[in-house]
Amino acid sequence: MEENVVFVQGNEACAEGALYAGIGFFAGYPITPSTEIAEVLAGRLPRRGGRFIQMEDEISSMCAIVGGSLTGNKVMTATSGPGFSLMQEALGFAVMAEIPCVIVNVQRGGPSTGNPTHVGQGDVNQARWGTHGDHSIITLSASNHQDVFEMTVHAFNMAETYRTPVILLFDEVIGHMREKLIIPEPGSLPVVDRLRTSVKRGVDYHPYLPREDGRLPMSDFGGDHRYNVTGLYHDMWGFPSSNPQVVESLLNHLMDKIETNVHDITRYKEKYLEDAEIILISFGSAARSALHTVENRRSRGEKLGYLELQSIWPFPSSMVREKCASAKRIVVVEMNKGQVTDAVKAAVENPERVFLANRIDGELISPTNIKNILRIIQGKGV
Amino acid sequence: MEENVVFVQGNEACAEGALYAGIGFFAGYPITPSTEIAEVLAGRLPRRGGRFIQMEDEISSMCAIVGGSLTGNKVMTATSGPGFSLMQEALGFAVMAEIPCVIVNVQRGGPSTGNPTHVGQGDVNQARWGTHGDHSIITLSASNHQDVFEMTVHAFNMAETYRTPVILLFDEVIGHMREKLIIPEPGSLPVVDRLRTSVKRGVDYHPYLPREDGRLPMSDFGGDHRYNVTGLYHDMWGFPSSNPQVVESLLNHLMDKIETNVHDITRYKEKYLEDAEIILISFGSAARSALHTVENRRSRGEKLGYLELQSIWPFPSSMVREKCASAKRIVVVEMNKGQVTDAVKAAVENPERVFLANRIDGELISPTNIKNILRIIQGKGV
Amino acid sequence: MEKFRMVFSGSGGQGVITAAIMMAEAAVIHEGLIAVQSQSYGAEARGGATRSDIIISDKPILFPKVTQPNVLVCLTQEAYDKFSPIIRPGGLLLADDRYVMPRKKVDAKQVNLPMYQTVMEKIGNPIVFNICMLGALIGLLNIVRTESVLAIIAKRVPEKYVEMNQQALDLGVSMAVPLRS
Amino acid sequence: MEKFRMVFSGSGGQGVITAAIMMAEAAVIHEGLIAVQSQSYGAEARGGATRSDIIISDKPILFPKVTQPNVLVCLTQEAYDKFSPIIRPGGLLLADDRYVMPRKKVDAKQVNLPMYQTVMEKIGNPIVFNICMLGALIGLLNIVRTESVLAIIAKRVPEKYVEMNQQALDLGVSMAVPLRS
Amino acid sequence: MGTREFIRERFFPHMWCPGCGHGTVLNCLLRAVEELGLDKSNIVVTSGIGCSARISGYVDFHSLHTLHGRALAFATGVKFTQPELTIITPMGDGDALAIGGNHFIHAARRNIDITAIVMNNRIYGMTGGQYSPMSCEGDIATTAPYGNIDNAFDSVKLATAAGASFVARTTTYHAKEGISILKKAIRHKGFSVVEFLSQCPTQYGRRNQMTDATSMLEYFKTHTVPIGSEKAKGNPEILERGIFVEEVRTEYCEGYEAMIEKISS
Amino acid sequence: MGTREFIRERFFPHMWCPGCGHGTVLNCLLRAVEELGLDKSNIVVTSGIGCSARISGYVDFHSLHTLHGRALAFATGVKFTQPELTIITPMGDGDALAIGGNHFIHAARRNIDITAIVMNNRIYGMTGGQYSPMSCEGDIATTAPYGNIDNAFDSVKLATAAGASFVARTTTYHAKEGISILKKAIRHKGFSVVEFLSQCPTQYGRRNQMTDATSMLEYFKTHTVPIGSEKAKGNPEILERGIFVEEVRTEYCEGYEAMIEKISS
Amino acid sequence: MGRPKLKEIVINRDWCKGCGVCIHFCPKHVLEKDAFDKVVATHPENCTCCKLCEIRCPELANEIITED
Amino acid sequence: MGRPKLKEIVINRDWCKGCGVCIHFCPKHVLEKDAFDKVVATHPENCTCCKLCEIRCPELANEIITED
Ligand SMILES: Cc1ncc(C[n+]2csc(CCOP(=O)(O)OP(=O)(O)O)c2C)c(N)n1
């Protein structure tokens, strides 16, 4: 047991989660504040027969993990804003070609080179919309190292289940901070393995024809089935087509496989929501301060509630709507100009109840900041 | 006069608009369906002493125009989805460093390589959120060649006025279709020139200190003032700073200079809105079919109205809210899964009035498609 | 005027798109009409069967695509097979003798002319096949005047080829005029 | 237990962050306490003045940053000048004799020890300066036990250096214990 | 016919223009694979975007049709995670050396066991005839209407300098030589580059006084010579053909295996 | 002191670590500019991201601190639109040759008149010591804890093969030579590459048995020789220094001007 | 093995695009185009089975079948 | 010009980071570190004004002023 308790950075917790989930291949390019993920895996993967490569840039890192996924591996890359921007084209390829992979973005202050060693949460909408063309995407987050670990495992699970890239959106505070992590025993967390086709050699295999249950079994490159993978619209064998019916149904499939499974994908944490008059919604490191505030006020009898989004995309609109149904005020705590706030507004009834409590100067929003903003929202001034 | 009437592709109209606006430098990389813009300028720019370069990719194209803008030129690049994804990092640099430039994205079917020779309008949200970190952006569109020309000029004007990248979002239909264009006489359309500082050599010049009116006069590289340009957060001289106050106020400035000027930036066209019961909102090539539908129904006495968004970002929320105040139904006609629809929903009262009329199969949405969708919306079945 | 919804179809090198542009440009620049021209592409900028849509009218044209052409030109069998089903009943279908063998019953006026053969015989250069086709169309319908197309040719074609083009245009007109209904 | 909100500050090579991690790790792994540790960076991953925040408590720690430390360690003058104003009234300020000259009045218990000098005299290697500082802190306060830190040292430090580290730790403890309040 | 076994017949006739050299490269590649007696299921072809890149759809191997310029980056992921596979990466000249230049030099530097074929037609075929980094000075292209002013890369020199351990050049005219070079390249353990001069009559020939495939092949015949021929000396118009580099050096995946061995012992 | 005139003194002491070779490169650059008697307002320095890239903030020229790897792409836009300016582009080895490798070879190919300085410390300094494409086999880095298995580029060969018309290498130990090479490089009309071996004691030295700047400079002293020295022959550990290429070839902006002239006459 | 003997020249007419490469470079002028711009073997008797037409054909349309 | 004559060795103590490069490579052992790890010129009389310390100093902290 003792050995399973470690005191690590969030980035290390993420690497540990990836190892737990069975990562076979990591390709990346260093960038603050995500680099430690690569550094840990550079040491650990070769010892387990896995593979680590430092590529020439983020574009090639993203491409390489797609290649590595096709040979049957669970794969991941990690980066931060500038690198994430560079990955967008290849990320779209993974969406289109339905390649399971995990992309970690440890957010720092943006835009551009921005504020590299400081925290930010400004890439939430980019995770959703950064690549061109309509599509859907899964994006997860976490506010402490146990969750970082679990959400990393969940990310791999979702990637394999839905044959899709999954984005993990941490931030500088979570990535660099050290705290306790208990590494679960093997088997105690569910791990979804690559679903491989049972179609035999010589029998027609359809890499892009969903099964009854919506899943698409894969066949490893080098294995029995020689099929085609492309970023063009394609038919059920993977061959290019611009036939309008093919195009329409593929795009609908790509969106629906995620949007209709929002329930399965969604992860959140809640506290004191039953009778909450003010609900703080948050994610990532900001959620720590939000929870702090809520605990603090509750201990003084004030009816605050806490809702932490551990999955942001697909946005769990109906969950949020229900949880917030009877709150007087909903305050979204985030370190950007209101990206999740907008999503919450679109989700709930009477969006005029929704307020933004934010900080955008590179410092972690503190319980004091939130307190002051709450006072203003409640009409009490500062 | 005769010579001023030409029969051209939308891409050519865009190039003509750029020449009218005084483009001095174009850098680009070919991609369907935008390539003709580069091709026209490759022929025309050298004849006017301007400069054309084909770079090694889209990343460098975007970087090169930023460099060319700093020497005092009006600059542009043109691309389509995959290239636009690659430009995101450098686009964010232009946002952060406040470099005037115009980026044309002639949209094709996405995501990924998608449907390269077919139309799509799926990059609307990417234009807003494609680069990492919070920021704001100006995005324009057009539905016919005269408008393409004018919006191109407007794009340059907005870029120079607000010292910011401006995105022109056309689409394959507009880009490749040929129709008439009347090239206006010089002087008949307003052209905003580079605002240069009047600060003399030897006097302290602040490249990042807004004037009273919010504008930031520039000084050409090679000129009197040697300042610093960076993608990091920076002070009023352009030197890096992670001071929280500096960070906060710069980000607020970058957003506010655009968001608070939405009125000046906004361009739209309307028809029959006064008494409209159903308003069709559209943009780009889809707007042609929307207008067709409206004209057609009006001639039969039905109260349809038409609102074409020629500027999409910053989203003209209050204009849209006002125009739609008394409509029973608002139907957004677009060729994606509802990106502008979401923005309209967020803008108007009673968003349950808002419907999406779309087509996503690579074919131009037709008046017949819209007619059928309207029937369904009106509860009449098909 | 009548609204012409035309589709020109053929294969890559036949100049179908050039012909379409010339026709539409002539209408706009020299006839004061309104016209839009568009084309389908194969993968990226190339491909097998080529199609160009042209609409010419005296009123604004919004939707630029032709779903049911009242004028259809087919210069290959492939194009004929693919597009003849979409012609508007009563429309005009112009095809070339050599390349197209009308196989299906079409509710349209079918005109099959030996354009290619005539061009090869009289001019000897297949490059102006498309211009001869334009001439034939002009001969059959009142869309634009020959002079208008000629003016466009003069502008677009290197000087030494203008005459050859003119010859081809005239050939087409003269082949078609007798058939004019 | 008391909640320790600590800031360790100094310059690049002094091992301030390592010390912070060891302290916090010892608390978590060997004392069953809860701890978080974080640090500020300069440009990208490097920079001049180093600061590490550690919070140790027996209750969950949410906000991981320290705004008002009740324990402040300053190993350079720059760090002292920068951070001494934020110390919580009544807190403990530990500084090194050689590097820091207390200039301002601070509402805290200021302890200036000749840690560097003693390390150099007794051990002769500046690399364990930070460990001596840890020892001093342990000597002054009931945060973690010496054995816990030693266990961490044994895990993290190459074997041949373990003894030297232990010596430094003991040095620090012995310098501080007499001053314990 | 042997080649039939290696293609996906239902996509034939292919989409390349009449006389396009890319078809000949495909032809040579299939024969090389056949003669080497490779197992189709052991071969992965990755390609980028371009006319050339469409080759991956035509071969009956595992095929990965990726993004413009990125084929080698994807290929690196495939090879590194499954080193037993044979990886062949045909690319257009723009694909390989314009947008893809960085992956090209880095794959070469790593000496990872991939066979990169540069299908060099000195033009962007698919997008309609813009100049490429292999276009020659003075070439006419849609984006160089007054003649290209850019210098061309010498892909042989570039690949060599970057670290490729097998570097060769041939042409579609010299198809027999092409087959034999491809065989050696595929067999070679390490990064192999085979530049194949390939004609694009449609976008290059038409604009540059070579109206059809045969005249372009004639050009390849008369303007290339075997390595070391006197004719090439001092005449920049004449290119050398053959195998320029063929060296045994540690291959990347092997280097990684060796590291794993080292640390586990 | 002459150099003071060319720096932005308020940012000194700079942020580089004690003994960082990048300071010496800055020192040499300032002296080269001074000795050439250039006008500060005529110089543009563009840089990317990295410790090295911070150099642009310290010089009192027009300065453009861009994105990791992209300095040359921005520089191309500056130079091409204002050819009278002198453009200097200092880059880290990762900046220039990992993420920026493509812009490097393409700027070289175009032979555009930019002076590219590769501040080669064989490591990623700013992000904390990951290996770079210039790291040597066996080097320890945070991402190569068991020793680097990647081959290094030879930037001189790469630049030469890509088309640079001036290519040189020197070290921070050989500062006098460095100044003289920089002067020639800046004066040279065309793309110039100067590789400057530069020590990173913090991230490279510490991990690779060189604990301080002086031992690293000693290494540069003993492990480099002037071009052509016997000692370098057959000893891969010894690198040659000096000017490898210095050729007069059409510069890109001049080529463009010539084209404009041609079409307007 | 000796010199191979021709059994048959097979032209896949559906695939041949009439580019003329095989005709132009056939050392023995074995091939010609027909009225539909497709290749036909008009002089198979001259064929030396060098197979250059086969391996150069961009369409894989050309096959020289030898007796063996 | 002749051999330059030393006027003054100026060390900018605020900039010097004590890396020791100038000291180590000074052929005449002119320089030393003080207790604060900053450089001082302890033997200026030996200085030959080769200026190697000046041009190698990563901090621009070192200046050999000659008479001229
Ligand atoms: C990111 C991106 N940029 C541009 C394009 C457009 N594009 C497709 S293929 C191509 C170049 C084709 O030339 P080449 O690689 O030489 O191959 P060829 O078609 O000549 O065989 C370009 C620029 C694209 N698909 N993606």
Ligand SMILES: Cc1ncc(C[n+]2csc(CCOP(=O)(O)OP(=O)(O)O)c2C)c(N)n1
């Ligand atoms: C797109 C992008 N990727 C990664 C980074 C992170 N990053 C900053 S500097 C750097 C490398 C620094 O190494 P080098 O270029 O060799 O310069 P040095 O710091 O050693 O001088 C990296 C990877 C970044 N800023 N942007």
Ligand code: SF4
């Ligand atoms: S355009 Fe050129 S490269 Fe493309 S298929 Fe045609 S001939 Fe081949």
Ligand code: SF4
């Ligand atoms: S980390 Fe290395 S490269 Fe960066 S400043 Fe320090 S010594 Fe120089």
Ligand code: SF4
């Ligand atoms: S080479 Fe092939 S495609 Fe060309 S003519 Fe001969 S058989 Fe036909």
Ligand code: SF4
């Ligand atoms: S070289 Fe410069 S920084 Fe280093 S010790 Fe000498 S004066 Fe100080």
